[in-house]
Amino acid sequence: MKSPPEAVLAQVLDALPVAVAVVDLLGRFRVANQQAIEILGPLDVYAGITEGPGQYDTFVVGTELRYPPERLPLVRALRGERAHATDIEIRRGDRSIPVEAWAAPVFDGEGRIAFAVAAFHDIREHEASRRQIERLNDELARRVMELEVANQELETFSYSVSHDLRAPLRGIDGFCRILVEDHAESLPSEAQRQLEVIRERTQHMGKLIDDLLRLSRVTRKGLELARVDMNVLLRSALTELDPRALERTRMALAPLPPVVGDAALLKQAWVNLLSNAIKYSAPRADPTVEIKGQAEGGEILFFVRDNGVGFDMTYADKLFGVFQRLHRRDEFEGTGIGLAIVQRVVHRHGGRVWAMSTPEGGATFFFTLPKGGRQ
Amino acid sequence: MTQPAGTEILLVEDDPADLELTIRALKSRNLANRIVVARDGAEALEALSGHDAPRVVLLDLKLPKVDGLTVLQRIRQNPKTRTLPVVVLTSSREGPDIARCYELGVNSYIVKPVDFDAFVKAVTDIGLYWMLLNQAPNSI
Numbered sequence: 001m002k003s004p005p006e007a008v009l010a011q012v013l014d015a016l017p018v019a020v021a022v023v024d025l026l027g028r029f030r031v032a033n034q035q036a037i038e039i040l041g042p043l044d045v046y047a048g049i050t051e052g053p054g055q056y057d058t059f060v061v062g063t064e065l066r067y068p069p070e071r072l073p074l075v076r077a078l079r080g081e082r083a084h085a086t087d088i089e090i091r092r093g094d095r096s097i098p099v100e101a102w103a104a105p106v107f108d109g110e111g112r113i114a115f116a117v118a119a120f121h122d123i124r125e126h127e128a129s130r131r132q133i134e135r136l137n138d139e140l141a142r143r144v145m146e147l148e149v150a151n152q153e154l155e156t157f158s159y160s161v162s163h164d165l166r167a168p169l170r171g172i173d174g175f176c177r178i179l180v181e182d183h184a185e186s187l188p189s190e191a192q193r194q195l196e197v198i199r200e201r202t203q204h205m206g207k208l209i210d211d212l213l214r215l216s217r218v219t220r221k222g223l224e225l226a227r228v229d230m231n232v233l234l235r236s237a238l239t240e241l242d243p244r245a246l247e248r249t250r251m252a253l254a255p256l257p258p259v260v261g262d263a264a265l266l267k268q269a270w271v272n273l274l275s276n277a278i279k280y281s282a283p284r285a286d287p288t289v290e291i292k293g294q295a296e297g298g299e300i301l302f303f304v305r306d307n308g309v310g311f312d313m314t315y316a317d318k319l320f321g322v323f324q325r326l327h328r329r330d331e332f333e334g335t336g337i338g339l340a341i342v343q344r345v346v347h348r349h350g351g352r353v354w355a356m357s358t359p360e361g362g363a364t365f366f367f368t369l370p371k372g373g374r375q
Numbered sequence: 376m377t378q379p380a381g382t383e384i385l386l387v388e389d390d391p392a393d394l395e396l397t398i399r400a401l402k403s404r405n406l407a408n409r410i411v412v413a414r415d416g417a418e419a420l421e422a423l424s425g426h427d428a429p430r431v432v433l434l435d436l437k438l439p440k441v442d443g444l445t446v447l448q449r450i451r452q453n454p455k456t457r458t459l460p461v462v463v464l465t466s467s468r469e470g471p472d473i474a475r476c477y478e479l480g481v482n483s484y485i486v487k488p489v490d491f492d493a494f495v496k497a498v499t500d501i502g503l504y505w506m507l508l509n510q511a512p513n514s515i
Contacts, residue, residue: 163437163467166489170466171392174491178399199491206489213468 073103077116230256237270260373281308406502416441431505
């Protein structure tokens with residue numbers, strides 16, 4: 001095959017998306033394409049003229065250190081190595097361009113090194129994004145550390161709440177009880193009633209603390225996703241309910257489809273939904289709770305329906321708030337945290353939760369879980 | 376039936392109110408005849424270094440000086456007390472304590488209820504179980 005003429009080769013080189021330059025054994029530039037001239041400065045290469053002294057300088061990228069000449073890719077290539085470098089910065093005038101460069105020796109007909117060829121390209125954009133990524137990574141690492149510290153503080157706080165707030169409550173409750181036991185004769189019945197109120201309020205605060213901790217655990221706990229048989233989970237949730245209330249209630253359970261989720265968290269959601277349904281249908285002559293589940297598009301929909309006292313939909317937005325209650329305490333006991341826990345569990349699984357009701361017309365609580373688990 | 380001599384219960388508790396409530400609960404079931412109280416972890420270890428080991432140790436976790444987990448660890452490390460029944464009685468269901476206690480070989484881990492009636496029941500159940508029902512390895 002006939003070699004293309006030099007003018008054609010020059011066009012070929014200019015068409016390449018990288019800078020290409022060839023030096024001879026004395027380090028003189030013999031070939032350079034447009035991209036190389038763009039980076040290194042004008043070199044009258046096709047006339048075989050070398051670069052002017054001091055036309056450009058090489059530094060270690062991002063520093064004021066001169067690049068060691070013996071490590072320059074072209075110099076290494078002249079020694080017979082194939083070289084690659086990503087830490088060179090080329091400075092010319094007030095321009096500085098970081099480059100990535102490859103170089104290889106070129107041999108003559110007798111196998112002796114005659115030239116070295118380098119291919120290199122401007123990595124300013126690449127460098128800028130790399131620095132940006134580094135900055136973001138540092139920022140992220142800092143945030144993660146802050147979060148870890150905050151989480152640790154939260155753990156400690158929960159521990160203190162659990163331990164240090166419960167202990168005095170036990171003292172208050174216990175000594176009220178002891179007061180009644182030891183001094184029943186000398187205490188008027190009104191005083192005994194008042195002591196009972198103190199005890200009841202103390203125990204309520206104990207429940208509030210327990211429920212708050214449960215809520216914070218639901219948020220902190222890592223999701224352990226697995227295939228969950230909702231029928232098994234539901235039966236296990238039923239064992240945690242007040243057996244006397246459960247006995248009075250007709251439970252209509254349909255077979256439920258399986259889901260992918262965190263069994264412990266989902267069980268807590270079932271316990272809260274079921275205990276609500278039982279609690280609010282208890283005043284009925286025939287308290288009934290119905291549970292169903294079915295696949296609907298990409299979701300699995302579950303609902304718990306009761307024939308209880310229901311609620312006014314005007315207040316539906318308050319239903320899932322922490323400490324929000326739609327009933328007076330002397331009507332129904334509760335801490336106002338149960339549904340907040342349900343909502344957090346469902347949201348953490350990537351699902352939705354809502355309710356429909358009319359006053360005295362029962363209530364239905366719906367929740368969905370994404371088919372195949374959280375995406 | 377011959378009464379075994381010596382301490383029956385070592386109660387390790389720093390909170391005076393909890394201490395009074397616990398002793399009262401044990402007394403209500405006649406379980407407080409030979410009870411030794413330690414008010415911190417160091418006292419507990421001191422009490423256990425004597426000749427007669429108690430039948431059961433009721434151990435709070437949050438203690439001054441030497442904490443409950445360390446007391447438990449020392450009890451399990453000492454050949455003399457290695458098999459001694461230890462029941463952790465604590466206010467907290469939070470934190471890594473539960474898992475850690477079982478790793479260290481606790482016999483039971485009880486969260487003290489706020490409700491005094493439930494508390495009395497928990498304490499007396501523990502007392503009855505470990506004092507009357509449980510067969511200790513050294514009593515065979």
